[in-house]
Amino acid sequence: MEITTFTIDQYDKLLSLWDRCGLKCEKDGRDSMERLEKQIYDDHVVILIMKDDDGQIIGSVIGTYDGRRGWINRLAVDPDYRGHRLAARLVEKAEMILTEMGARLFGALIEDENFPSMAAFRHLGYEGWEHIAYFRKKLKP
Numbered sequence: 001m002e003i004t005t006f007t008i009d010q011y012d013k014l015l016s017l018w019d020r021c022g023l024k025c026e027k028d029g030r031d032s033m034e035r036l037e038k039q040i041y042d043d044h045v046v047i048l049i050m051k052d053d054d055g056q057i058i059g060s061v062i063g064t065y066d067g068r069r070g071w072i073n074r075l076a077v078d079p080d081y082r083g084h085r086l087a088a089r090l091v092e093k094a095e096m097i098l099t100e101m102g103a104r105l106f107g108a109l110i111e112d113e114n115f116p117s118m119a120a121f122r123h124l125g126y127e128g129w130e131h132i133a134y135f136r137k138k139l140k141p
Contacts, residue, residue, distance in 0.1 A: 001086060003093050006047035006060070008037045013057045014049065021076040022114075046097045050090055052081070059086050063094035070095065070103030075117055087120040109134060 006014060011033050018025050025031045039045040044066070050059030058078040064071045072094055077086045095106060108126060110117045122128065 001053075001058070001089070002051045003048055003059075003090065004051065006036075006040065006049045008033065008040060010049065010057060011036060014060055017057050017060055017076055017078060018074070020078055023074065023076055044101065046094060048090060048093055048097075050077075050086060059090050061090040061094045063098045065098050065101040065103050067102070068105070070098030070101070070106045072106060072108040072121075075108070075120070077116075082116060087117070088124055091120070091124055 015025055039047060044064060046063045048061050049057050052058045058081045059076060061075045062073040064073065072091055075087055075090060108121055
């Protein structure tokens, strides 16, 4: 299994992985080709993919650094490949890169029904904070 940096020509394959993993995708918003391409060139973002021996994308993670905290987002491992510490390898690689950017604290937001991700993060030493409510505000054009 190889972990490499995502390139925009892999966009459709990445979204296909997210679909197989049940990740909600906003193709007209945060997950649009234009937005992901912009993130590729952002010095505070790393988008990693994992390929199997046949070159198929079977895993992904997006790491961001906000100047204070490293964030782990969009962690996905193809359901056919789960149970082999692949998520851990992706997170550890993202943490390494984010540490080089300056991060010393890491966070991840996980939807409450995403039990595989919760288990992976707990296994990696992340603590769950059940008493935090997430609020968001979307600006519309």
